[in-house]
Amino acid sequence: MDQKSENNHLEHMSTAMYKGRDYVIYLMSFLLYRFTRSIIVTFQKFTWAITGVENIRRDARRGLQFRQSAHVLDIFWKRKFLPHTIADPKDFIALHSCFKHPNYVLKPNVSLYCMTKTDAIFVETPEGTNIYKSQQHNSYLYEAQFTNAKKIVMMPLASFHKIASDVGNPKVPTIWISSTGRCGSTLLGQVFYRIPGMLLLSEPDAITNLGYLHKNLSLQQGEYEQLLASAVRLLCKPDDRYSMICVKARPNATALSEDIAHMFPQIRQIFMYRNSLKTVWSYLALLQTDPASQALKFIMDNKVISTILPFFRTGVYNYYVKVNAKEIEAIKPSKLSTVGIFTAAWAAGVSRCVEAREKGIPILPILYEDLMKNPLQSCIVLFNRLDIRKEYLSLAAEAFKVDYQKSSVLGQGLLTSDTRRAIPTECRVEADTILKKYSLPKLGERVEVPGLLRFE
Template structure:
């Protein structure tokens, strides 16, 4: 039965951790109509609690769709939690089929800016990094095909609530792109990426020290990453040891490019652009992207392009510029691993 839980304490281990049921410690519970999560303002789908076969919704006083990172705004502004069983989640009545854009990326490639442009100039509701999709990637090995399909479909329908949306998941969710295309062929598909070495430099700086366990328990970190990026687990088994940071990043970049190629091979009409394209001609790229998504040519882009779309977060320009990139990126090692992984992919 659906329950409204009093929020006692927030317990997320670090800001960029994948959302999970342990993020909140809750107290007194009261039964509630499941439909409240759609009918009462302020509720949004936060995560799944698969061990207990239920979904967690947070109630906030701000719209997380207006934030650079949906999952962080949900957590920061949560005032209470509502839980629904999976059966109640599946039975929720949403107003029609969702539509819009799935915006996949490698991260560090202008995807937040593009999502902002689609929301503000394309008239779509922005949902930037809903972590329930990240969770589904991690849960996939524990689910049957039909279970994964049912949960994915239910989550997207509840996130969209019948509105035209731009859903920009974390980079890991490109693992679900094929399934999302099958279930929601009416969505336009976009993939943004960055040239590998430039991406690695930016990633090393942006995510240096993002998880404290990188220093205390690197094996556990790579175990988690292996669930989000299966190639990390496969390459680690192939090497028979912990991977270097350069090897992990190479696995991520190659795996996500491979998933985008696989989506195109499935017949999806996939629009692709690079960060370098966006820098060289943002107006032209965004005009072509909007046309691909069936949206009118955008106007008033200068204001969006001039501001930092991640301002106020740990990944803003000022925050990433101010911090060091850690012990230093071995660019030659990263490049060698990217080459080796592509050779394996082509065999």
């Protein structure tokens, strides 16, 4: 027995060492990528100045080279540290190819990837590759774009706004889904995806980028509003293949839904949420899926280590909560445990919807537990509210029979999190304190947002 126990111990140590080696190699390769990118970008400044590329780029930013203001670059190398990090131009090392008319981005295989203070970044995929279709198979838009991108197109904001103005507001019925995350919003997106002619844009990061730029005060209010309007127009650009559009935003960008409602009152908005305790448990389940996540949770929940390294807690808080959060001085991100951070993420999203409803904005709240009681009846009620043809009901209801996220890291714990396991008393008190500051009931208690959709 002792021999077997010793063998198991040695086996676990060996496995841990191999995984540790793999993570070190992964980290080193990412650092090599970033180092290589910095060298190439620096070198490009000189070569582009000599060849005249930089002159055209500078004139385009000034509005003097509109017809050549779409800068097309061939992707040489691409790398993200984590698959679900927010889209960024640094995801690519790209080399100059040519300049095109801004209408180039209206091609079906070119899509808006992310935003910066100075440029709109598009990605181009091979002809015939439908990155929207791939989202049926557990892929978010930013993932499909990154995986399939062969070129990037950089466009100064002046040209971006001009093209967006020419495109105009969405020409087809559009649905916008916001959520707290870990609440079945992907399932709801798939319900709409099954409607013939529906274009699903699952978590476009151009919207997420703008939320962070605005929250960090990198954009003035007027700049932010103009960029948000242009981003929505080009995300929803005309495409003969689609007669409806569904946009499912990242949970950390719920705050933008109110601005969307003011700019595009014709867009029908939904807010999806779930019981707070189950949501927090589902988020916690994510941190048990691999050694790196487990290590992150250990660091964040260890009072000594998190005091020495507070940026772990602050970084995770900023990712999940910052854009949606209220300015509550008593909540200090560096003092929150993982339970506290995920509770704050849930509370911030829900409070945003409550505030919008109180202002008279017709966002339609949907509670996951209510939606799942009778899927077909839920589809009937939902389709009636959204004026969707009833002939698609049977197709839409089929989505409830499939767990689209069962093989995904993000799917871990969505439907199977064990809420019977007690959250430590200290963490529960922390969660209840946060919820109280947001004027919400205690952890696990039912919350009915004003205007909650009834499926009876």
